[in-house]
Amino acid sequence: MRSREAILAQAVGLASVEGLEGLSLGKLATATGTSKSGFFAHWRDKEQLQLDAIEWAVRQWTEQVVAPALRAPAGVRRLFALHESRLRFYRQGVLPGRCFFFTVQTEFDDRPGPVRDRVAQAMGDWQTFIRRLVAEAKARGELLDGVDDAQLAYEVDALGERVISHIRLYDGPVVLVHARRAVLQRLRALCPDPTLLPED
């Protein structure tokens, strides 16, 4: 059998394009070279496979987006590094649909059940993480005291997320420049020390 991990990797890739529900077991079977019924030896039903795929995607996001940002010095530089790390993940096309969570969250946000709950928790964790980086930067005096944590976290997230739709519907790379500069200029306007961030 193809290893469980390889199947999940395929599932996350396909789901980043078609969604977790649009991903049919038949397509996943032929894509991984196995049979449809072979899945049920590893997963109770489709929902369990969806939940495991989410877990796999969370791990991938943590390793490839969050971890690199944590190697930057704490403060506003780390916050901007997180934004750039995310844009790099999109630019490199790690997933064929660019972002698993973007596709899945719009698919399940009004479909109650365990899958939606898990997605909501993952997105909440992400938002909380950005907010914590903002708070850290503020505590180090690298952002003006008046900054609202949740407010700035929303802006950073929004300016990064919209990249997906643009990159898929229009051309591509130019929107990455816009997304990068938007956050950079915003942070520079709030940061007392202009040497901490690149000029452009």
Place this chain on the structure above:
Amino acid sequence: MRSREAILAQAVGLASVEGLEGLSLGKLATATGTSKSGFFAHWRDKEQLQLDAIEWAVRQWTEQVVAPALRAPAGVRRLFALHESRLRFYRQGVLPGRCFFFTVQTEFDDRPGPVRDRVAQAMGDWQTFIRRLVAEAKARGELLDGVDDAQLAYEVDALGERVISHIRLYDGPVVLVHARRAVLQRLRALCPDPTLLPED
């Protein structure tokens, strides 16, 4: 028969939640009180109904979001009015899924065909429209000359669009405050005349 318009209105509402493909003819039939096969007297196939639904949604968006903004004075005030008009559309819950185009564009952005082409064109028109308002504001000296039209248009759009996911996955109204303040602060920072925009 229920009028063609009423069916399209229902279709747009349902598609704002489930998507245009997830919207099944059977559900649409029972939701409108007609029979499944009755549709084929009005629409050749499902794709034609999808295209007409898009047309209906474009008209709704033009009337309820674009038109009110055009009643504001040209320049930076009109640009901000467009943002607020969009947020009002979301806050009032005109559509059960909040935004038809958000759902549909993530559904079709990598599924080639006439539906995708029409969606891409509508989104392109929207982006072009925002860019034109930015250019107008600049021409009137209400925005700094250094402002890049496409750059600022991207920011305004991104900060408005992310509202949808947040409002559906977490609580609700607070994200509308974030979205409004994000654009307001950004525009105030670029506008030489501080009296043109509200303080908060």
Place this chain on the structure above:
DNA sequence: TACATTAACGACCGATCGTTTGTATATATG
């Protein structure tokens, strides 16, 4: 060799999908 266990499979099930077909009804026209 004999036997238990496991992984993977082909075949099939009921449900739902978009679509086609034939038909009943209502309206308009001569």
Place this chain on the structure above:
DNA sequence: CATATATACAAACGATCGGTCGTTAATGTA
């Protein structure tokens, strides 16, 4: 009144879906 046309319908079709079942092949153990 007779007839033609438009409108909506129920019923059924083939395809595809998630899921079940019984079987086969491989492996480990005695």
